[in-house]
Amino acid sequence: MNYFPSDSGWQYMWTRWQPDQINDDFAVMAGMGANAVRITVFPDVMGFPTPSPVMQSRLAQIVGMAAGHGLEVQLSLFDQFTDFADISDSLTWAHDLLAPLSGGSHIAFIDVRNELDASSTMGNPQVYQWLDALLPAVERDAPGVPVTLSVTTPAHISTLRAALRVEPDFWDLHYYSSDGLAYATMDEAIKAAAPQPVFVGETGFATADDGSPPGLPAGEASLEAYQGHYYQAIEQAALSLGLGTAAPWTLYDFTQAAIPSRQQPDQYAFGLLHTDGSPKPAAAVIRRLFETGDVGDDFNSDFAQAVTTPQGVLPAVWRVWEPDQAQFALDPAVGHDAPGSASISDSGGSDAGMPAFYTVPVEPQVVPGSGYRVTAWVRGRGATGTTVVNVSWFNTQGVYMSGSDSAGLSPGDTDWTELDATGTAPPGAAFAEIWLKSAHNSGTVWFDDVAWTRSTD
Structure with a gap:
């Protein structure tokens, strides 16, 4: 499950420190049947190139709280980091951040840097040199923990594979396109990554009018119902291709003050739960998936909904x-x-x-x-x-x-x-x-x- 607290997204999760709330949220995830939670760290907040003891302690506390609820942690490193010329300090920071977590750390896998296939980074030789250095270093610093790179389109898997001297243990696809295209897109990613595996590390649908597909009637009830349908289609595609569960983005909607920079309205409305914790219909879809491995095939074909x-x-x-x-x-x-x-x-x-x-x-x-x-x-x-x-x-x-x-x-x-x-x-x-x-x-x-x-x- 992708996660930030509903009122403290991104960097604010670390600077508006609320361990009791985070622990409660992990209990909610576990109650839905989740087995892992994505935790994102930011060099500018954690301290760069030397992580601060306070932030290292908070990271260790989060990992411990997750483990207490039976959740492993997907650790996303270097989020929003852009100083790719500074390879030496990047290696030091990653080593120092990961060192206290080594051995029985409950880390499921590590994403070196979120969505490095953005237009500002693709085609940049400095980015590729940085990745060639960081990928094997992170693998050494976290022995036995798989390391991945996340991308937003299958074509970028092919581009990165051609540009890099090394490869991740698997590729992480983030999918937000139409429900109809999910199967074909994931299948394309599988072929682009072969023989490395593929995992769908983010997917979701915003219950905001801005993000609604053509023809979908407006209104909160319509959007929330379609979010549940969207998850059914995307998860069914992932299951059909043997990819396992696609990870929902995200557990909660965000309050207007939760995101450090101003965002489009739909960015606040991807949650399975409202900001007050009440569930949207999609929460039941994901709970069923986590508990049974199935999403059903109903699409309101009897017009009961x-x-x-x-x-x-x-x-x-x-x-x-x-x-x-x-x-x-x-x-x-x-x-x-x-x-x-x-x-x-x-x-x-x-x-x-x-x-x-x-x-x-x-x-x-x-x-x-x-x-x-x-x-x-x-x-x-x-x-x-x-x-x-x-x-x-x-x-x-x-x-x-x-x-x-x-x-x-x-x-x-x-x-x-x-x-x-x-x-x-x-x-x-x-x-x-x-x-x-x-x-x-x-x-x-x-x-x-x-x-x-x-x-x-």
Whole structure:
């Protein structure tokens, strides 16, 4: 679990020292089933090139508190450090900081410096010389502890491997892109790093309007529900590829005074928990993952989960296409097997497409050449125009490739009818989306009990 206290992020964790709060937070993590916590240190705060005894004592105390709750520590060194020409002092600082922790230290692994693939560091020969010196030195100073480098894109793994004389024990990928692209991106990282392993050391979704994907209805309830769905998709991708659990960023939201420098609003809202400790829906997803190794495959396919938005009550985790071209709603009274369905009424249409609900299934990864099937039960009242179920394919850049529609729903008043869209994933397809469309419909249609399956080969 990635961690800073909710009111004392980054450097403030060390300067606004709150050991009781940190210990309580470790208990919360352990209660969710976590087995490790990420702790970040900053040379400018710890003392450089000589760590201060006070800060070394605080680091040792944190490691001890974590161990007391059954948590190992991922130690991130040199965060926000930029003086890469000072190799000698960097080696001294790392040695002196790690020396008291050697032997039975409960350190799971060490990241030499967070996200060294930023635009300010990639391509800088001095950075590469610094890494060539620091990687083997940290391995010597912490014998038996794996050492990693964290990156934000798989292509930078290849770039760094070509530039460095040495390699980390494994590569740490930080992933914040779309849920649909998670599987393809992680698979690319695995291939770029081979034969070294890959770990997803950061992932998350901010429950702030600034960071919401296109089409997602606004409002706290909608964003928090989608955060849970996002974690399901990302964790399922990691599990499917044998990468284990992707580490959530972060345990808590941050208060406005918690981050040393001014940040965009979404940076305060990545927590699984609110600042007061109350859980968001994603907390239950992560707890289930930590405790059972499973995230489930539900994507509100039965429309049992509703969220209140500025546009009214809508189905959770479903996004809306052409929101001004129709009336979209969740109808709690109408359903196929049980109450609850998504409805589209009084729809128009435009050159941009048909009004629709759409989402990425929890298992969005696709195999080009394999067949897939989307079904949904659909009912109409005074329906006109065209109402279909659709599966759409997207490439590794998230660009639409092609799609397959079901047969259309009959016009007028219809009982529940199963519509079936099948298609073969084209070459280059990275993920799929499910679409529930209704255009030029002066009546109402309801959708329920959506299913997504891969055809048997």
